[in-house]
Amino acid sequence: MSPRRQQHATKRGDAPVVALRPERELHKIGSTVLRLAKERGVPEAEVHIDENIQALTRFANNTIHQHVAEQGLVVSIRTVVDGRTARVTTNRVDEDALRAAVESCLSLAAHQPKDSRLLPLPGKQNYRAVHRFHAATASLTAEERARAVKRACQLAERQGQVAAGIFSSGQSQSVLVNSRGLSAAYRQTNSSFSITQQQGSAASWAKANAGDVREIDPLRLAKIAREKAVRAQNPVELAPGRFTVILEPAAVLDLVGFLFYDFAATAVADKRSCLSGRLGKAIFGKNVTIIDDAYHPQQLGAPFDGEGVARQRVVLVERGVVKNLVYSRRSAKRAGVKGTGHGFPLPNEYGEAPLNLVVGGGDTSVEEMIASTDRGLLVTRLWYIREVDPYEKIMTGMTRDGLFLIENGKITQGARNFRFNQSVLEMLRNVECLGPAGRATGEEAFEMVVPPMKIRDFHLSEVTKF
Amino acid sequence: MWEYCENSLEIARLRGATYADVRVMHLRQRDLTTKSGRVGTLGQSESIGLGIRVVANGAWGFASTDQLTREGVALCAAQAVAIARSSALAKKENVRLVPEGTYVDSWQGPCLKDPFEIPLETQIDLLLAADRAMHKVKGVTLSETDMQFRKIDTWFASSSGSKIHQRRVISGCGIVATAFQGDAIQKRSYPNSFGGQHVLGGYELIESMDLLRHAPRVAEEAVALHSAPQCPEKQSTLILGGSQLGLQIHESIGHPIELDRVLGQEANFAGTSFLTLDQLHKLRYASPIVNVVADARIAHGPGLGTFAYDDEGVPAQCIEVIRDGEFHGYLSSRETAHLVGLPRSGGTMRTEGWNRLPMIRMTNISILPGPWTVENLIADTDDAILMDTNRSWSIDDRRYQFQFSTEIAWEIKGGKKSRMLKNPSYSGITTEFWNSCDAVCNADHWVLWGTPNCGKGQPMQVMGTGHGAAPARFRNVKIGAAFSNQ
Numbered sequence: 001m002s003p004r005r006q007q008h009a010t011k012r013g014d015a016p017v018v019a020l021r022p023e024r025e026l027h028k029i030g031s032t033v034l035r036l037a038k039e040r041g042v043p044e045a046e047v048h049i050d051e052n053i054q055a056l057t058r059f060a061n062n063t064i065h066q067h068v069a070e071q072g073l074v075v076s077i078r079t080v081v082d083g084r085t086a087r088v089t090t091n092r093v094d095e096d097a098l099r100a101a102v103e104s105c106l107s108l109a110a111h112q113p114k115d116s117r118l119l120p121l122p123g124k125q126n127y128r129a130v131h132r133f134h135a136a137t138a139s140l141t142a143e144e145r146a147r148a149v150k151r152a153c154q155l156a157e158r159q160g161q162v163a164a165g166i167f168s169s170g171q172s173q174s175v176l177v178n179s180r181g182l183s184a185a186y187r188q189t190n191s192s193f194s195i196t197q198q199q200g201s202a203a204s205w206a207k208a209n210a211g212d213v214r215e216i217d218p219l220r221l222a223k224i225a226r227e228k229a230v231r232a233q234n235p236v237e238l239a240p241g242r243f244t245v246i247l248e249p250a251a252v253l254d255l256v257g258f259l260f261y262d263f264a265a266t267a268v269a270d271k272r273s274c275l276s277g278r279l280g281k282a283i284f285g286k287n288v289t290i291i292d293d294a295y296h297p298q299q300l301g302a303p304f305d306g307e308g309v310a311r312q313r314v315v316l317v318e319r320g321v322v323k324n325l326v327y328s329r330r331s332a333k334r335a336g337v338k339g340t341g342h343g344f345p346l347p348n349e350y351g352e353a354p355l356n357l358v359v360g361g362g363d364t365s366v367e368e369m370i371a372s373t374d375r376g377l378l379v380t381r382l383w384y385i386r387e388v389d390p391y392e393k394i395m396t397g398m399t400r401d402g403l404f405l406i407e408n409g410k411i412t413q414g415a416r417n418f419r420f421n422q423s424v425l426e427m428l429r430n431v432e433c434l435g436p437a438g439r440a441t442g443e444e445a446f447e448m449v450v451p452p453m454k455i456r457d458f459h460l461s462e463v464t465k466f
Numbered sequence: 467m468w469e470y471c472e473n474s475l476e477i478a479r480l481r482g483a484t485y486a487d488v489r490v491m492h493l494r495q496r497d498l499t500t501k502s503g504r505v506g507t508l509g510q511s512e513s514i515g516l517g518i519r520v521v522a523n524g525a526w527g528f529a530s531t532d533q534l535t536r537e538g539v540a541l542c543a544a545q546a547v548a549i550a551r552s553s554a555l556a557k558k559e560n561v562r563l564v565p566e567g568t569y570v571d572s573w574q575g576p577c578l579k580d581p582f583e584i585p586l587e588t589q590i591d592l593l594l595a596a597d598r599a600m601h602k603v604k605g606v607t608l609s610e611t612d613m614q615f616r617k618i619d620t621w622f623a624s625s626s627g628s629k630i631h632q633r634r635v636i637s638g639c640g641i642v643a644t645a646f647q648g649d650a651i652q653k654r655s656y657p658n659s660f661g662g663q664h665v666l667g668g669y670e671l672i673e674s675m676d677l678l679r680h681a682p683r684v685a686e687e688a689v690a691l692h693s694a695p696q697c698p699e700k701q702s703t704l705i706l707g708g709s710q711l712g713l714q715i716h717e718s719i720g721h722p723i724e725l726d727r728v729l730g731q732e733a734n735f736a737g738t739s740f741l742t743l744d745q746l747h748k749l750r751y752a753s754p755i756v757n758v759v760a761d762a763r764i765a766h767g768p769g770l771g772t773f774a775y776d777d778e779g780v781p782a783q784c785i786e787v788i789r790d791g792e793f794h795g796y797l798s799s800r801e802t803a804h805l806v807g808l809p810r811s812g813g814t815m816r817t818e819g820w821n822r823l824p825m826i827r828m829t830n831i832s833i834l835p836g837p838w839t840v841e842n843l844i845a846d847t848d849d850a851i852l853m854d855t856n857r858s859w860s861i862d863d864r865r866y867q868f869q870f871s872t873e874i875a876w877e878i879k880g881g882k883k884s885r886m887l888k889n890p891s892y893s894g895i896t897t898e899f900w901n902s903c904d905a906v907c908n909a910d911h912w913v914l915w916g917t918p919n920c921g922k923g924q925p926m927q928v929m930g931t932g933h934g935a936a937p938a939r940f941r942n943v944k945i946g947a948a949f950s951n952q
Contacts, residue, residue, distance in 0.1 A: 018545070055549075058924055060731040063558040067549050068528040068925070070821040072515060089511035091532045104510055111586035112505045113594075142527075143552040150556040164733035166924045196734040203733070242951070270501070271607040271646035349499050349506025349610070383737070386858040388871055388891070388948045390651045396869050396948060398862045400737075417862060419869055419893070421948050443735065461947050462893060464867035465740075 018053055018071050019138070020173050023185055026051065026073075029093055030177035033077055036095070036102050037179065044080035044121045045102070046178040046307070048345065049073065054170035057145040062153040062163050064146060078346060079105045080121060083114035085347050119329055123180045125310050127303045128295060130186075133171065134212040137189035140169040148193075152222040156197050159226050165195035169213055176308045186302035192441065193218045196401055197225040201466055202235060202414055204228030205381050205401035207250065209441035211300050228380065228402045232414035236405060237463055240418065244376035244432075245458040246369045246406070249440035249450050251379045251399075255424055256290075256359060257445020258385060258395055263292075263316050263324075264342075265331040266351025274393045274425065275322055282320045284428040287362065290317040292326060292342070292354035298439035298449050299356045306345035314340050316354060320429075328352040361437030361451030369433060369454040371409045377460075378404040378411060382420075385444045393424040397444075398464065418460035430456045470539045471623035474518045477543035479625060483520035483550065485563065486543075487624040487778055490516045490534070491820035496582060498589055499612040500597045505590060506610075515820035520546045524560030525553035530821040563800040564810055566780055568627040573774035576764070577635040577668035581615035584669045589613055592677060599681035600643040605689035608644035612661060613637075613672065614918075620777070628779040636770065636930065637671045638664030638918055643685040645692060652691035652888065654684040654873050658709045659856050664916030664930060666768040687874060690886060697875050697890035699946030703847060704892055705939045707854030708907075710872055711833065712915035712933035718896040719751075719758055720831040720931065722865040723787055725796040727826075729805065736922045737863025740896070741793065746806060749793040752900035755836060758788040760797055762813060762829035767914040769932025771829035773816075778824055780813035787831065791901070797826050818927035825923050830914060832934025836906030840937050843905055850878040851945055853890045858948075861896075869893040871948050891948035899940060907936035 026049040037045035051073040058066035075098065076089040086108035088101045145167040156163035173187035193216050194207035205228075206221040247255070259274075267273035294303055294311040303311050307329060315323050327335065328343025331351050342352040370378065380402030388394040398419055405415045435452040467490045478486040492514040499506035516539055517530035527550025531542040581589075593611040600609035616636040623629045640662015644653040657663045657675060665671050706714065722739040726732055741749070752758075762771055762782035773782055778800055785795045796806055797814040815824040844852070853872040861868040875890035876883050914934045921928050 018541075054925065056925055057553075059556065060733055061558070061729070062556075064525065064553040064556045065731055066528070066823055066825075066924075067526060067553040068530075068823050069545055069549060070517075070530045070925075072513075072530075072532040072821060074513070076511075085508070087509040089509065089513075091513045091515065108508055108510060108586060112508060112590050115504060117504075141552070142549045143555065146552040146555045153556060162730065162733075164730060166734065168925075194734055198730070198733060205734075270644075272644060272651060276646060347506065347508050349501040383863050384860040386860045388858050389889070391646075391649060394948070396858060396860045396871075398860065398867070400863050419860070419862075419867055421869075421950070459951055461950065462867060462869070462944075464862045464864075465895065466862075466864060466866070 020051055020053060020171055020187065023173065023175065026173065026175040029075060030175055032095060033098050033102065034177065034179050036099050037079060040102055042079050042081060042106065044179050046078040046121055048076040049175045052172045055142060056166055056168040057142065057149055058166050059149045059153060060164035062157055064149060067142065077101050077105050079109055080118065081106065081109060083116060083118050084109040084112055085118055087347060117330060119333065121178045121180045122182055122307055122309055122329065124182055125308060127184060127310050130295065130303050132188035132211045132300055134189045137169050137191050137211065137213040138171045140213055145169065148218045152195060152218050155219065155222045155226060160199065161226060161229055162198045163195055166192060167218060168192045174302060176304065178308065182308045184304045184308045188300055190300065191216055193221055195222050195225045197229040199229045200233060202229055202232035203401045204232055207441050209447050231404065231411065232402055235414035235416045237416045240460050240462055242457040242459050244373055244456050246366060246376060246378045246452065246454050248380055248452050249438065250442040251382045252453050253440045253448050253450045254382045254385055254442040254444035255395060256450065258387060259424055260357060261353050263326055264351050264353045265325040265327045265335055268325060269331065269334065272390065274391050279322050281322060283322060283425055284317055284320040285431045286320045287431055287434060288317055288320050288428050289360035291315050291358045292356050293358045294356040296356065296358050296449055301356055305341045305343045307343050309339055309341040309343065311341040314354065326352050326354045355446065357448040359437060359448065359450040362434030364433040364435055366435055366452050370406055370411060373406045374408060376406045377415060378406055381442065388421060394421055395424055396421045416466060417464050419462040420459060421461045422459045427455055427458065432456055467621040468629065470516055470534055471621055473536055474516060474539040474543040475623060475625050477540045478518060478520045478547055481544055481547035483522045483547050485521040485625055486518060487622065488516060488518040489777060489817065489820055490621040492619040493819055494617040496615045498593060499610065500593045501610050502601055502608055503597055513819065516542060517820045518543050518546045519823060520550050521561045522547045522550035523554035525550050525557045526561060527553055528823045561801060562804065564803045566800060566811065569775065569779060570629045572631040574633045575635060575666045575772065576768050579669035580635065581637050581669040582617060596641050596677040596681045599678055600641065600685040603682060603685035603689060605645050606643050606685045607646045610642045613639045622777065622779055624779050630775050630779060632774055634666055634773065635668055636664060637667055637669060638662055638916065639672050639675060641677055641681055641684065643688040645688040647692045650692060652688050654688040655855055656680040656684045658915065659873060661918055664770055664918045666770060666772045691874060691888045694886040694888040696949065697851065697887040697946050699950045701942055702945045703850035703939065703941050704943040704945065705843065705847065705850050705852040705878065705937060708911060708913050708935045708937050709915050710854060710856050711935040711938050713856050713859055713917065714870065715831055715833060715933050715935060716917055716931060717859060717861045718865060718868055719787065720828040723796050724826045725798045725802040725806065728796060729802060735924050740864045740866050743806060745793055747794055750791055750901065751788050751793040751897055752791045753903045754791040755906060756788055756791050756900060756903050757834040758831065759834065760785040760787050760829050760831050766830050767934065769830040769914045770916040770918060770930030771932040776813040776815045777817045778815040780811045783813045785812045797828065799826050816929055818929055822927050827929045828931040830932030830934060833906060835909040835912045835936050838905050838907045840907055840911055843907060843937065843939060844878055844883055845881040847878045847939065848880060851887065851890065852876045852878055852883065853892065866895050868896065869948060889949050891946055893944050893947045899943065902941045902943065903938055904941055905939040907938065911936040
C-alpha cells in the first residue's frame with residue numbers, strides 16, 4: 001500500500017497544485033500499522049500520521065531572492081510492550097517500510113529497563129470540533145504571493161526604503177490512532193506576512209499570522225513598517241537604566257513565551273520551573289491573567305495532545321495568582337489530579353506544556369499609553385532572548401527594528417537599541433496598563449493571544465551602536 | 467537515487483530552467499536521553515526525499531517532495547520552475563553564478579564505529595550509569611544525559627554535470643546536573659552545555675568522553691555553586707574556556723562574515739552585519755595575535771562543518787577570515803562571490819535536509835592556536851575571572867553588542883586559580899572585545915567544538931557548525947552586567 005498525495009493536473013499560474021490527501025488515506029496508513037503491530041503480537045501501538053504542505057516567498061533588497069515549496073508525510077509509531085516503549089518515525093509509507101518501522105520500534109523498546117510508571121494507552125476520546133482550514137489559504141499560489149510581495153516592495157521603493165520579509169502559506173493535517181480505539185484527526189491552514197523596512201541605518205518591522213490568509217493585509221503591514229522606519233531616523237543614544245516601556249504585542253509575546261514551560265507539572269516536579277514553591281502565590285500584578293485555551297477563536301492547533309487526549313482550557317494565572325499547571329496523563333497520575341490534555345508525544349522527558357496561551361487584555365490603546373507617558377520608550381520588537389537566571393526568570397535580549405523615545409506624551413524620535421536584563425516575574429508585577437488582546441506573532445516564541453503592555457522600571461542595561 | 471536526480475534535472479531543463487541542482491537526501495537519526503535514573507526519549511527516525519533548485523526567467527525557485535517516483539519528482543521539478551517564473555515577477559536582475567568545476571565523486575566522512583551498529587543496551591547503560599553517578603551526589607535535584615546520532619547520505623547532481631555522493635555520520639553526547647536550593651537553580655554540564663559535544667564521527671567520540679569520570683565532578687560543582695559568591699560587576703581581565711570561546715567565535719565572527727547577512731538577505735529574520743563590504747581587507751577586527759579561518763576540509767578536523775563538497779557542489783576550502791587581526795574573508799556562495807570580487811565561491815552553501823534550500827552557513831570557524839599553555843596563562847595573570855561552559859548567549863541583529871553568561875567561574879589572583887564564583891556574565895562590543903585579546907592557548911588545549919543548533923533562514927533551518935578554540939585571555943572586559951541592578 002502506498003497512497004499518493006493528490007496532485008492535480010489542473011494548473012494555476014503554470015504551477016501544479018498540490019493538495020492534502022483525503023483524511024481516509026491517513027486513517028488507512030494508521031490501520032495498516034495497527035494491523036502489522038497486532039500481527040507481530042504487539043499488545044499496544046499508537047500511530048501519528050502528519051502531512052504538511054508549505055510554501056514561502058522570501059524577499060530582500062526589494063526583490064524575491066528565495067522562493068520555496070515543500071510537501072511531506074511522516075508516520076510515527078510507538079509500541080508499548082511489558083512496561084517498555086519507544087518511537088520510530090519514517091516518511092516511507094509502503095507496507096514493507098511500515099513493517100520495518102514496527103520491528104525497529106520493538107527492538108528499541110526491548111533494550112531498556114522496564115518503566116513501572118509507564119501507563120497503558122488511552123482509549124476513545126471525545127473532541128470539541130474546531131474549524132481551522134481555509135480554502136483561500138490552501139489555494140494561495142506562488143504567483144499570488146509574489147504579486148503581493150512586489151506591491152510591498154514598490155511601496156518601500158517609493159519611500160526610498162529597502163524591504164525584506166516573507167509571505168508564507170500552508171496546510172497540514174494530523175491523524176492519531178491507537179490500538180485501544182482512540183482516533184483523532186485535525187487539519188489547518190496557516191499564513192504569515194512579515195516585513196522589515198530599512199531607511200539608512202534605521203529599520204522597522206511588522207508581521208501578522210493567521211489561519212485564513214484573508215485576515216492578512218500585506219500592504220497595510222508594509223505601510224506600518226514604512227511609517228515607523230521614517231520616524232526611526234537619526235536615533236538618539238540614551239543612557240541605560242530603568243525605563244517605562246510600552247511593549248507592542250510581539251514584544252510581550254516573545255518575553256511571556258519563555259514562561260510557557262514553567263507551567264508544566266513535570267517541570268515543577270523536576271524543580272526546574274520558576275514556579276517551584278510559588279504555586280498559589282500572587283507573583284504577578286492583579287491585572288495579569290493567563291489562560292491556556294486551544295479553543296479560543298484566534299488560536300490555531302489541534303484540540304488533542306500528543307497522546308490524543310482532548311485539550312482542556314486551563315486558567316494558569318488569575319489576577320496575578322498562579323492557579324494551575326498543565327498535565328500529561330503521567331504527570332497527572334503522579335500528582336493525583338486529572339490530566340489536562342497537554343502531553344507531548346511519548347516517550348519524552350519534558351512531559352507537557354501549554355501551547356495556546358491567551359493573556360488577558362485591557363482597554364487602553366497604545367496611543368493612550370503613549371499619551372499618558374512622561375518619559376519612556378515604545379518597543380516594536382525584541383530579539384535574541386535568552387534565559388540568564390531560570391528561577392528569577394531574568395531574560396536578556398535586544399530591542400530591534402523600531403525603538404522610539406516618548407516625551408511628554410508623544411513620540412519624539414527614534415532611539416538606539418538597548419540590551420535588556422529583565423526578570424519576567426518582576427515585569428508582570430509592573431504592568432501599569434494593558435491594551436486589547438489579539439493574535440500576535442514574533443520570532444522567539446510561538447503565536448499567542450496577547451495585549452500590548454505599559455510596564456514601569458524595565459531594565460535596559462547596555463546600549464548598542466545603532 | 468541518481469535516476470531521480472537525472473529525471474528532475476531533465477524535467478527542469480524541458481520546462482525552461484537555465485540552471486538546476488538537485489539533492490536526494492536520506493537522513494537517519496537516533497535520540498536517547500535519560501532523566502534522574504530513567505530513560506526519557508528513545509527514538510529513531512528516517513526521512514528521504516528530493517529537493518530541486520532552479521533558475522528560470524533569471525530567478526530562483528525551489529521545490530521538494532517525499533514522492534520518490536518518476537511522476538513525483540517530475541511534478542516537483544515542474545513546480546520549482548513555475549515558482550522561479552513567479553519569482554521573476556519581482557526580480558531586479560538575473561541570477562548570476564560564478565563558474566565552478568564539474569565533479570563526479572563519492573566521499574565518506576570519518577567514522578570508526580557506526581553508532582547505529584553499537585548495541586542499544588551499551589548506549590543506554592552508559593547514559594544511565596552517568597545519570598546515577600550525578601544523581602547520587604547530595605543536593606542534585608535533576609540529572610540528565612543525552613546521546614544523538616545522525617547518518618546523512620546526500621546525492622547531489624547539477625545541470626552542469628556534477629554528481630556527488632557524500633555520507634556524514636555525526637555523533638553527540640552530554641550530561642547535566644541541576645541543583646535547586648532555596649531561591650536559585652544552578653547547573654553544570656559536561657563536556658559542554660546544550661547537548662554536549664558533537665563531531666563528525668562515530669561512537670568512538672562517546673568512548674573518548676569518559677562520562678563516568680566527569681559525572682560526579684559536574685554534580686558536585688552544581689551543588690557547590692549555591693555556596694559560591696556572586697560574580698562581581700566590574701571591568702576586568704577575562705579568561706574564557708575553550709567551549710565558551712567557540713561560541714563567542716560563532717556569534718561574533720561566524721555570523722557577521724556570512725555574506726547573505728552582509729547583503730541584507732537576512733534583514734527580516736537573522737539580521738544583517740556590521741561587516742559592510744567596505745570593511746574587507748581594512749578593518750582591524752582583532753588584536754594582531756588573532757588568526758581565524760573558515761575551514762571545511764577534513765584536514766582541519768572532524769567538525770560539524772566538515773565535508774568534501776558544499777550543497778551546491780563546490781569543494782571544501784579553507785578561507786582566511788582574520789589574519790594577524792585584520793579582516794580578510796567572508797563566507798560566500800556561487801551567487802554572492804562576485805560581489806566581493808571573488809572568482810569562485812568559498813563553498814559554504816549548506817542545507818538542513820532535502821526539503822530546504824541551501825544557504826550560506828558557517829563551516830568550521832576556528833581560531834588558530836597560540837603559544838600558551840593554560841598553566842602558563844594563569845600563572846601570567848594577576849587578577850582575572852575565568853569563565854567556562856555557556857549558560858546563555860545573545861547578540862544584536864548586526865552583531866555588535868553581545869552578552870554571554872556561563873555556568874561557572876573562578877577568580878584568578880596572583881597567578882593562581884582561587885575561589886569559585888556563581889552567575890558569571892560578560893558583555894561587550896565585538897571588535898573592541900576581539901582587539902582586547904592578548905593570549906590564546908596552544909594546540910594541546912585546542913578542541914574542535916561542535917555547535918549542533920544554529921538556526922537561520924525562513925523556513926528555519928538548524929545546522930551544525932564547528933569551532934576550533936583554545937582558552938584565551940581578554941583585557942578590560944565588562945563583567946557581571948547580566949545580574950546588575952536586579
